[in-house]
Amino acid sequence: MSDQKRLFLVDAYALIFRGYYAFIKNPRINSKGEDTSAIMGFMNSLLDVIKRERPDHLAVCFDKGGSADRVELYTEYKANRDATPDGIKTAIPYIYEILKAMHIPIMVKEGYEADDVIGTLAKKAEKEGYKTFMVTPDKDFAQLVSENIFMYRPMFGGGYETWGIPEVQKKFEITDPLQVIDFLGMMGDASDNIPGLPGVGEKTAKKFLATYGSMENLLANTHELKGKMKEKIEANGALGLLSKKLATIMLDVPVDFDAKDFEMSQPDIPKVTEIFQGLEFRRLTDNFLKTFASVNEATDQSKAPSNSTSTSNSDATSSSNSVSTSSSSSSAGEGQFSLFGGSPSESTKTETTSEFERNTIDNTSHFYQSIAPGMATTLFVKNLLNQTSVCFDTETTGLNPLIAELVGIAFSWDAGKGFYIPFPEDKEDAQHLIELLRPFFENEAIEKIGQNLKYDIKVLAKYNVEVKGKLFDTMLAHYLINPDMRHNMDILAETYLNYTPVSITELIGKKGKNQLSMRDVPLEKQTEYAVEDADITLQLKEHFEKELGDANTQKLFTDIEVPLLRVLAAMELEGINLDTDFLNSLSEQLNSDIDTLEKAIYEAAGEEFNIASPKQLGIILFEKLNLVDKPKKTKTGQYKTGEDILSYLAKDHKIIKQVLDYRGLAKLKSTYVDALPLQVEPSTNRVHTDYMQTVAATGRLSSNNPNLQNIPIRTERGRQVRKAFVPRDENYTLLAADYSQIELRIIAALSSEETMIEAFKNGEDIHASTASKVFGVPIAEVTREQRSNAKTVNFGIIYGVSAFGLSNQTDLSRGEAKELIDTYYETYPKLKKYMSAQVDFARDHGYVKTVLDRRRYLKDINSANAIVRGAAERNAVNAPIQGSAADIIKIAMINIHHKLSLGNFKTKMLLQVHDELVFDVYKPELEAMKTMIKTEMEGAFKMEVPLDVEMDIGDNWLEAH
DNA sequence: TTCATCTGCAA
């Protein structure tokens, strides 16, 4: 490191936008209803830069009034930008105010963009011997990079990358950073509306630059090009030169660089604190205070380390002494920390080394420590067992719990403090170590806290360790607090603790080629990361425990979601047997049928093309064959070729049916027949789906890797796939049990619509019954078509269908559809009343709820935008119904799982498909299971309308229906 | 390689 002075120039708007959108799924709203996401995001980045780099010179640059010069050159410049979101507009005055209070200079020049201001300042500073870092994610700045000017780019997932000349050369495949201008000029920039050369994208631009070096040289040598490309470029030379000008950052903005003005100085701490508190930034305030405390410290020492992590070694003997001391006086919870060397400062003073190296990460905000193997572990576990509530987090070699190996486990039971037990690679040693921890995990009296405990439970199950006792899963808690948001820990930490944890990407890199395994991460970093996660999770728990508040939500959490997590873990570990030979032979049949259709389609089209490409297919159908006068287009301007559109055209040309058939078979083959066998887990020879418990806003589960909730059933060909799902072996049979019309029963019960309730009580065919009533014919005389239309309305009602939607869905005209809906509501008046009551409830309370008081918040219910409001109103009706059905089957699953384990049955519950459960039934247990499952499912929730479960068994999933 | 779009499967 040289003594060269360092200047940091921050591209304010770029970071503000970035910060704002980072929170877009979980916007930060304070108690005054202000959206503070943009301010928070920006301040996080700014403090992060200051903390990491401790710049001695710093300024923040804004745009003002756009670039007069560029707009003069090209009126369309940035013309297609969406309006700045309100959340950003309102943030700007605050950010100005904060920067002023922080004594950070704000650079802004009317009629210039921040790019130009930054560029000009960077070049001036360079002349005065400064090293400049441009803090921005915007790649356009790469053109300014020189020996003394760098880009300092925040990366997604945390961390920064610095781009110097070599990085820019590599990234853009050029020799001189100035060529970035030619690059941008050639390929254009959609976000700035810079046109670029038509038909030139990144690849071509790089190729051109490698050959010609510049835009001008390319245009002078177009004779060397050929074909369409030659024509296009020759015709658009002027456009290319214009684009280059637009992409050039100006270096002659009338601003002065006077080093004194840019020196970092002590902020007005009380003022900043006051503003932060007004905005309700609690953790950010702490972070701010700490950042400036450490900046001062660093300044004092003149040469500061680049981070605040320190390592020290100390021996196990000293800890063992402390252990005996404090376990004899194990009353005070706080005192137990003295086990491992007393207060942090005390522990770091210990300097004795031994083979038991210990890793202590200690800064002003936290104290994290890894536990050496041997004696220290035993002592640690002893301490662990004295706790009543502990947060833990497993670190493993991968995401698949069936094959993941433990790399370490972090524990925390006191905010800001925690411990990490690294695991040896050797399997026997690892098993030996986990045995030491078994008494903790299997202790019924200790509450276990975690984020996504289903994962940890599955990992530990592979080591034959059961996690017993009360559980608190922060992810599940937040799912109940606000199901529409996202629930990953990093976002929760940012939202609720104003804290940005070390991201996993920063630790092990992006997925793909060079991603590290957690094992390759140095112990110190593992400790910091893992314990931080446990620490944060613990703090989130404190937060959510209060926020779950409402007694009924507590109950839903404790009695449903948490117990269900164990049930799901068991089902996922169990997996299901798949007959891959069967699927392989199915694949071959499909192949030959697809081949035949393909040839027929090419024949009918008169040329070969990619049938699976909607773009190419659209051109064939609507431009070549001119099948429709005015084909519908998608919002991106492509022809719509969806099944609903094409099926109307089937009579016009034989190619349509062929295409539809082709699509059906190709879909079947690629999505199911060929994909499923690849999902068989080699170590178990079964398929293990992963149920997501916190994804669906209504309370449903979702399934992935693979998704076993969308296996075909409606078409003959498709349902063959179900034959591939088979029992464990010949001693077992598959049993499928599904709720009959559960959603309609729920809406009937919730609305107290007697007519419909009676029909269910009498065991009538509900769709025929509805048809009989709305069409005014005796139930025995209902035609097939009438029943089908009634069925469509019955389902449509649940989703809030319109006459338009219904007419699309059926053969009815718009008028007929409207009439049908009107008659429907006349037949079932209370249903209509119930629906408006739900919407009213949502307007008044901002949420709707299910039978178990699961809430869904509908922020758009009072929106001025009719489309947005309409969607919220449909949600107000649908969410309680779909959600209540989800609640009910969850109850059944928990009770059934409980009965299965109590009775030590060999029968296992394998799958859940929203209203259906699938079991691998041990044949001798069949009769008992039939009774038990039906009883539990039908008895899961009592309503005015009885629940009805249909079940069947078979040698595969299809037969079981 | 990554990402958005289109399409289509289930309840």
Place this chain on the structure above:
DNA sequence: TATTGCAGATGAA
């Protein structure tokens, strides 16, 4: 201009 999901193929960047 019908709810909730997941995922494959394509094609642009």
